[in-house]
Amino acid sequence: MERPTVLTGIKPTGHPHLGNYIGAIKPALEMAEDNRSQGIYFIADYHALNSVQDRQEFKEYTYEIAAAWLALGLDPDKVIFYRQSDVPEILELHWILSCMTPKGLMNRAHAYKAKVEENNLEGNDQDSGVNMGLFTYPILMASDILLFNSDQVPVGKDQVQHVEIARDIAENFNRTFGEVLKLPQYVIEEETAVIPGLDGRKMSKSYGNTIPLFTEEKALKKLINKIVTDSTPPEEPKEVKGSSLFTLYKEFAAEDEIESMREKYRKGIGWGQVKKEVFEVINRELREPRRKYYEYLEDTKALDEVLKRGAQEARSIAAVQLRKVKEMIGC
Structure with missing residues (x-):
């Protein structure tokens, strides 16, 4: 066939x-x-x-x-x-x-x-x-x-x-x-x-709210920290549906990590901690591709x-x- x-x-x-x-x-x-x-x-x-x-x-x-x-x-x-x-x-x-x-x-x-x-x-x-x-x-x-x-x-x-x-x-x-x-x-x-981009709207160059795929670690961390969140206190439960940070997290994290983060949302977690963990999984998964990317651009x-x-x-x-x-x- x-x-x-x-x-x-x-x-x-x-x-x-x-x-x-x-x-x-x-x-x-x-x-x-x-x-x-x-x-x-x-x-x-x-x-x-x-x-x-x-x-x-x-x-x-x-x-x-x-x-x-x-x-x-x-x-x-x-x-x-x-x-x-x-x-x-x-x-x-x-x-x-x-x-x-x-x-x-x-x-x-x-x-x-x-x-x-x-x-x-x-x-x-x-x-x-x-x-x-x-x-x-x-x-x-x-x-x-x-x-x-x-x-x-x-x-x-x-x-x-x-x-x-x-x-x-x-x-x-x-x-x-x-x-x-x-x-x-x-x-x-x-x-x-x-x-979602930095401001919650669709990530788009026309909105100027993108996170470059191969930006270096420090810049990546700063950009993730700029992602707009609401004012829900750390101890209150949060919805994963519609959460920009959770959407990004689950695209790079392992299944057990995703379930763990889902549970943290349910029990209550501060947005600062979520951003820290989002940065860590994205940076982990892109570290080697980032190195290869710049090697290709040199040739x-x-x-x-x-x-x-x-x-x-x-x-x-x-x-x-x-x-x-x-x-x-x-x-």
Whole structure:
């Protein structure tokens, strides 16, 4: 029986943070350990070009995401790991799909709608600050997914719509030209769908509330101590549900540690002590990956080699699928 294909990517729009790890990298690494599926992992650098238009930053962020994947245990000999811009077939499919994607579908995309609403509130032209990359972002993401016959796409809750759009685009193509594009399914971990940041909101670079994944120990401790908590006295019981600190803790702690912390919440524990223990488990689990991460960044040529080798494998798959699509449309 053919193994299902699992595809996931991360945009290099900033330094890797804990939200990236918990919400995307960790679940994807767990899937990579499952030999029952074919893992495809990529750095979505063309997607990042919408917002990162400084050449040096663009390169640095791309290398940082690559180094993060590898430092955290992704084995490029067991999965396909590549940089999006090294697979030109993606852009060719993007144009083909653009020609049969209704503009109305793009008008309903969350990112575009949010920008229009922001402009309307500020009294600007509704398309102020909107480039065509942002507007057609879902079509490029659909191309990423559909080109590799992806069965499952692990995403955060805010990305579910993009997988649904990919399905809509594929269904439209199949109705028009015949069945050639596989309809993907999104995979989401409900408990870690929204990772809290320093202020309790979703951890996001746009909110400035992130905790860098590989920050050094002292800085990590200071950031964790800044996490917003309520005024519940130490001796009073606390709820683990909705607790930013507990959410972070359970992603790095062992099962017995999690149960122990759950019991401490039930009996009563001071937030200062919780923060101390959160720091200790996160720092413990990231100490070795942190060392490897900086080693990889010292050797970007080696990173390029890993990514180019993965791109060759990715292109061998992409070329076959693109050929089928072009035959269907008469090219």
